[in-house]
Amino acid sequence: MKGLIAWSSGKDCAYALDRVRRTGDIEVVGALTTVTNTFKRVSMHGVREEVLRAQLAAAGLEPWIVSIPYPCPNAVYEAAMAEATARAKRAGVTHIIFGDLFLRDVRAYRERMLADTWITPLFPLWDEPTPALSREMIANGLKATLVTVDLAKLPASFAGRTFDAALLADLPEGIDPCGENGEFHTCVTAGPMLTQPLAITTGEVVTRDGFAFCDLTLA
Numbered sequence: 001m002k003g004l005i006a007w008s009s010g011k012d013c014a015y016a017l018d019r020v021r022r023t024g025d026i027e028v029v030g031a032l033t034t035v036t037n038t039f040k041r042v043s044m045h046g047v048r049e050e051v052l053r054a055q056l057a058a059a060g061l062e063p064w065i066v067s068i069p070y071p072c073p074n075a076v077y078e079a080a081m082a083e084a085t086a087r088a089k090r091a092g093v094t095h096i097i098f099g100d101l102f103l104r105d106v107r108a109y110r111e112r113m114l115a116d117t118w119i120t121p122l123f124p125l126w127d128e129p130t131p132a133l134s135r136e137m138i139a140n141g142l143k144a145t146l147v148t149v150d151l152a153k154l155p156a157s158f159a160g161r162t163f164d165a166a167l168l169a170d171l172p173e174g175i176d177p178c179g180e181n182g183e184f185h186t187c188v189t190a191g192p193m194l195t196q197p198l199a200i201t202t203g204e205v206v207t208r209d210g211f212a213f214c215d216l217t218l219a
Helices: 011-023 049-059 074-090 104-114 130-139 165-170
Strands: 002-006 027-036 062-068 095-097 120-122 143-150 184-190 200-208 211-218
Touching (some): 002 011, 011 027, 011 184, 027 049, 049 062, 062 074, 074 104, 130 165
Parallel strands (some): 002 027, 027 062
Antiparallel strands (some): 200 211
16 A cells, blocks of 8 residues: 655654554655745745755655645645645555544545545544643654744744743643644654754744744755
């Protein structure tokens, strides 16, 4: 069986990749990532494309870049993803792997989008308690930086922080420790899914559209 990982550059998809590789049932042959062509950055996370490509090289994954505009109407997004999944099917891909944790509407949407493709969605981290999962990630050597913060849920000062035990201790009550409700998004820079850590520099924090984005560059 052959799989693509739905890759956002963040910790959950990276940890899902590691889980699947450890089972050995599916050969993960590439990473499916939406990149906003206006900014040449990973959609929503704001990670530069060059950082993304360095990540994927360290993970041993072929980039499957899905280019979308900004702003991107949902119909345009779905058409781009349909084209990507059709290509995946032609390439013999049998599974697309997602790092979703517990949002049932998101899972249902992904399942619906793949329903007629004969490609099976896989959710290796599904319904794991996020307090324990976040600590497990850190204990197993995953390193990540918060690159996007929802300002309705967290102050901008969290942008650029390391995803570690100190961060978990500082999260306000009601904030999911994995940020699964959209509180924050991350960029993975080290962990068991990468052959070597990424040397990155934390740069400017910019606020836009209700979010704080921390810019990362390759050192």
